Amino acid sequence: MAASPSNEPIPTETLNPAIPDPQQPSIPGPVNGHDSTNEPPPDLNHRLSDPPSTDDTTSGEKRKREDDPAADQSTHPLWKTSLCSFFRRHSGSCSHGSGCRYAHSEEELRLRPDNTWDPTSERAKKAIKLSEEGDKAEVSGEVMMTEVMVGEEDGSEAGLSKCLGIPFRSVKKKKGMTVGFVSFESMEQLQTAMEELEGKSIGNKNIKLADVIPRSFDKKTNSTMSLHQNTQKTDESVLAGENADVPVSSNGNEDGDINEGNSTVNGLASSGRSARDVVTPLAHMPYADQLEHKRNSIMQILKKLTRNARKACPSGVSLPEWILNSRERGGLPCNLEGILGSPLVNGYRNKCEFSVGYSLQGKITVGFMLGNFREGVTAVEEPVDCPNVSGIACKYSSVFQEFLQNSGLPVWNRFKNTGFWRQLTVREGRRPEKATDAENCEANIAEVLLMVQVSTVGFDDALITSEFEKLAQAFAEGSAKNFPSLPLTALVVQDHLGISNVAPADAPLRSLTIPKTVCGPELEANYSVVEARIHDYISNLRFCISPTAFFQVNTLAAEKLYTLAGYWAGLSSDTLLFDVCCGTGTIGLTLARHVGMVVGIEMNASAVSDAQRNAEINGIKNCRFVCGKAEDVMGSLLKEYMSMSQKQDEIQNLSESSDKVISTTEEKDFPINIVQDPEGNSSHSVGNLPEPEESSSNELENGKTASECLESNMRELGSQLQSRCTSESGNLNPKMQCFKNIVAIVDPPRGGLHPTVIKALRTHPCLQRLVYISCNPESLVANAIELCTPSAEKNEKGNKGNRGWRNMSSAGLARQRVKSMPVSEPFRPVKAMAVDLFPHTSHCEMVMLLER
Ligand SMILES: C[S@@+](CC[C@H](N)C(=O)[O-])C[C@H]1O[C@@H](n2cnc3c(N)ncnc32)[C@H](O)[C@@H]1O
Numbered sequence: 001m002a003a004s005p006s007n008e009p010i011p012t013e014t015l016n017p018a019i020p021d022p023q024q025p026s027i028p029g030p031v032n033g034h035d036s037t038n039e040p041p042p043d044l045n046h047r048l049s050d051p052p053s054t055d056d057t058t059s060g061e062k063r064k065r066e067d068d069p070a071a072d073q074s075t076h077p078l079w080k081t082s083l084c085s086f087f088r089r090h091s092g093s094c095s096h097g098s099g100c101r102y103a104h105s106e107e108e109l110r111l112r113p114d115n116t117w118d119p120t121s122e123r124a125k126k127a128i129k130l131s132e133e134g135d136k137a138e139v140s141g142e143v144m145m146t147e148v149m150v151g152e153e154d155g156s157e158a159g160l161s162k163c164l165g166i167p168f169r170s171v172k173k174k175k176g177m178t179v180g181f182v183s184f185e186s187m188e189q190l191q192t193a194m195e196e197l198e199g200k201s202i203g204n205k206n207i208k209l210a211d212v213i214p215r216s217f218d219k220k221t222n223s224t225m226s227l228h229q230n231t232q233k234t235d236e237s238v239l240a241g242e243n244a245d246v247p248v249s250s251n252g253n254e255d256g257d258i259n260e261g262n263s264t265v266n267g268l269a270s271s272g273r274s275a276r277d278v279v280t281p282l283a284h285m286p287y288a289d290q291l292e293h294k295r296n297s298i299m300q301i302l303k304k305l306t307r308n309a310r311k312a313c314p315s316g317v318s319l320p321e322w323i324l325n326s327r328e329r330g331g332l333p334c335n336l337e338g339i340l341g342s343p344l345v346n347g348y349r350n351k352c353e354f355s356v357g358y359s360l361q362g363k364i365t366v367g368f369m370l371g372n373f374r375e376g377v378t379a380v381e382e383p384v385d386c387p388n389v390s391g392i393a394c395k396y397s398s399v400f401q402e403f404l405q406n407s408g409l410p411v412w413n414r415f416k417n418t419g420f421w422r423q424l425t426v427r428e429g430r431r432p433e434k435a436t437d438a439e440n441c442e443a444n445i446a447e448v449l450l451m452v453q454v455s456t457v458g459f460d461d462a463l464i465t466s467e468f469e470k471l472a473q474a475f476a477e478g479s480a481k482n483f484p485s486l487p488l489t490a491l492v493v494q495d496h497l498g499i500s501n502v503a504p505a506d507a508p509l510r511s512l513t514i515p516k517t518v519c520g521p522e523l524e525a526n527y528s529v530v531e532a533r534i535h536d537y538i539s540n541l542r543f544c545i546s547p548t549a550f551f552q553v554n555t556l557a558a559e560k561l562y563t564l565a566g567y568w569a570g571l572s573s574d575t576l577l578f579d580v581c582c583g584t585g586t587i588g589l590t591l592a593r594h595v596g597m598v599v600g601i602e603m604n605a606s607a608v609s610d611a612q613r614n615a616e617i618n619g620i621k622n623c624r625f626v627c628g629k630a631e632d633v634m635g636s637l638l639k640e641y642m643s644m645s646q647k648q649d650e651i652q653n654l655s656e657s658s659d660k661v662i663s664t665t666e667e668k669d670f671p672i673n674i675v676q677d678p679e680g681n682s683s684h685s686v687g688n689l690p691e692p693e694e695s696s697s698n699e700l701e702n703g704k705t706a707s708e709c710l711e712s713n714m715r716e717l718g719s720q721l722q723s724r725c726t727s728e729s730g731n732l733n734p735k736m737q738c739f740k741n742i743v744a745i746v747d748p749p750r751g752g753l754h755p756t757v758i759k760a761l762r763t764h765p766c767l768q769r770l771v772y773i774s775c776n777p778e779s780l781v782a783n784a785i786e787l788c789t790p791s792a793e794k795n796e797k798g799n800k801g802n803r804g805w806r807n808m809s810s811a812g813l814a815r816q817r818v819k820s821m822p823v824s825e826p827f828r829p830v831k832a833m834a835v836d837l838f839p840h841t842s843h844c845e846m847v848m849l850l851e852r
Pocket residue numbers: 549550551552580581582583584585586587601602603604607628629630631747748749750754775
């Protein structure tokens with residue numbers, strides 16, 4: 001079995017990277033060569049934020065002359081901030097030419113010092129439209145609390161009660177919510193309150209009345225009402241109600257409108273928001289359009305890297321080439337080489353987390369929340385028509401829902417933070433075969449792990465035990481009554497008391513026995529407590545996955561992602577590869593045979609032990625997995641390996657370095673770089689992986705699109721790797737093991753890398769190449785600002801007393817941090833590519849190659 005990156009063809013649904021930026025529709029020319037940009041000319045933008053240099057000889061001044069022919073006039077703060085009316089009136093002619101202080105095109109137009117655009121410009125109109133849409137979105141925000149709300153007056157809300165100035169029975173508003181609840185003694189009191197509150201504002205926010213779910217399903221509750229106070233003092237909102245509740249919510253819009261409350265009609269159902277809309281908001285678009293949409297939004301986000309790095313570039317330091325050349329790429333920091341589509345577009349998720357709550361009709365439901373708690377939404381709807389969810393996951397959510405209807409224990413109440421049943425997670429593991437249509441793919445699912453999250457505090461142990469037995473029975477029967485029976489490998493209970501369903505990695509887990517059912521001899525379930533793990537395959541390697549370990553939710557697309565990352569990482573047998581935030585070791589292990597050694601870093605202990613086990617079951621011996629936060633271990637690991645690559649002798653002491661380290665590397669194996677494939681065959685990886693021809697993605701040969709060229713390159717790469725890995729080349733020079741090439745592939749969570757990790761990577765002189773994989777392009781951009789902006793010759797000490805960071809964007813924060821970056825050579829963005837792991841949603845993975 002080969003452990004090389006996949007030599008599968010790249011998914012067929014790719015977008016041609018040569019599609020021009022739709023934000024620049026009027027600009028002709030190739031995408032990588034057009035000469036216009038939405039950005040202000042480089043030097044102008046730089047100077048707007050930097051104090052003017054007094055030293056004519058600084059490189060900043062040199063930059064000005066090279067980069068901006070009209071540099072002298074351009075120091076005026078209003079330079080090119082208005083459109084030239086003469087130019088417009090006379091159809092494109094103005095005697096001042098390029099020296100005119102007014103802009104001759106939308107592209108040339110600059111933002112005014114007060115952050116507004118010339119009001120006659122398209123940009124201003126677009127900004128107004130966007131802000132109106134934002135307002136509308138807020139206005140249409142519905143209150144969808146479907147849980148019982150306690151009606152006692154909360155002393156801490158006394159101030160808010162006073163503001164309302166109306167008679168009521170009780171008022172409640174929970175911290176962090178934009179919605180509050182008011183209860184009334186009678187219908188008359190409610191009517192009066194509605195009249196009084198109409199048009200009223202608190203602070204600078206209008207109050208909006210909105211409908212509350214009629215709690216027909218909660219007959220015992222009398223007129224309850226609560227009011228939630230937002231942490232932002234200016235954003236008060238109130239929701240009022242009797243059994244027929246009338247909600248009031250604020251929207252920051254001067255015309256806060258009132259939704260008429262209705263005691264018998266569920267006004268919320270009319271919102272028409274479905275689980276499908278919330279979970280798969282792009283599902284209404286053809287897949288090709290979804291890819292196009294994502295590519296465009298990633299392009300816009302990437303441009304922030306150029307803008308912010310330009311702003312953050314210290315005065316007196318030359319702008320790097322990649323910024324100076326960004327105009328040729330329409331403001332992009334590097335080429336965006338397209339977007340790879342997911343091989344499987346429907347039912348691709350191998351993990352689904354279903355919330356437990358009440359539907360809009362008041363029925364206990366297992367599915368997706370229609371919004372978030374903070375917006376006053378707790379309604380849960382079944383996962384109907386959500387194309388990313390597999391049929392198996394849907395079936396198990398129905399089984400659980402049915403079970404809950406008759407359970408003796410309550411469902412979790414997000415408002416009161418009480419209850420027992422909270423969430424169901426369905427995790428699926430596939431066979432190694434690769435089906436790329438949803439139906440066959442389902443037949444490929446061999447293992448299923450179910451994890452039910454509960455909160456046991458305050459409940460009787462005997463009752464809990466008996467409910468768990470019934471739960472296991474229900475799942476076993478649910479599995480068996482399907483034909484063929486649904487896979488059921490493990491059933492786990494996670495105990496968690498926290499407010500949100502996101503449990504810490506060390507939340508207690510308990511494995512339940514899955515009973516044998518009477519109704520199905522086909523049931524392939526395990527009849528005893530088994531080790532709660534499932535398996536999946538990536539690049540023909542088998543991966544063992546613990547209940548809480550991270551594993552990409554779209555396995556087939558993840559394989560493409562890792563192949564691309566390996567391809568760009570420029571690996572060879574003298575490469576030391578750092579797999580930062582390695583999870584169960586997927587990236588490092590799939591690339592292990594092409595490098596001298598992999599060092600994986602991961603903070604989740606069970607993921608680390610999975611990674612170690614995965615190395616063992618696949619016979620991979622040149623990997624070492626370190627359990628710890630990257631910010632705590634990255635610096636010392638880099639130092640350790642740097643000295644190792646300088647002194648080969650030290651390699652012998654490799655596995656004795658740290659207590660925290662779990663090493664899968666056998667000392668004797670490491671210097672000789674023998675890698676065993678999962679079948680025990682020894683093989684060697686030699687030489688550099690070929691880099692794609694520069695022309696492959698930019699200059700198109702023989703009428704091929706850029707993505708076709710890339711696809712064939714990757715296919716070729718796959719087969720080259722395959723042949724290398726299976727050849728018995730032998731006789732490697734042990735000296736090769738001095739790592740000449742240190743590469744990091746980082747794949748952090750949504751928030752990006754910790755600043756300490758960025759600093760360690762940036763200041764390590766031997767690290768020449770960094771492949772950044774990100775599920776959140778915004779945080780990638782923020783981290784890349786720190787990695788790629790030139791440092792000042794003398795850095796500033798961090799301003800720890802400054803509290804202004806709270807209101808800063810991630811890019812703004814990154815610019816601040818650049819100021820204290822130790823003097824070090826910055827990276828430069830070389831190329832980027834998006835990989836769609838999440839069809840029908842707005843999310844997308846992204847890979848960026850950084851070099852220096
Ligand atoms: C996006 S996942 C990537 C995992 C792995 N590369 C993969 O593709 O399966 C991010 C991983 O980073 C881990 N993680 C989060 N914060 C971390 C930190 N500060 N240090 C090390 N690992 C961290 C998470 O536990 C998770 O496994």
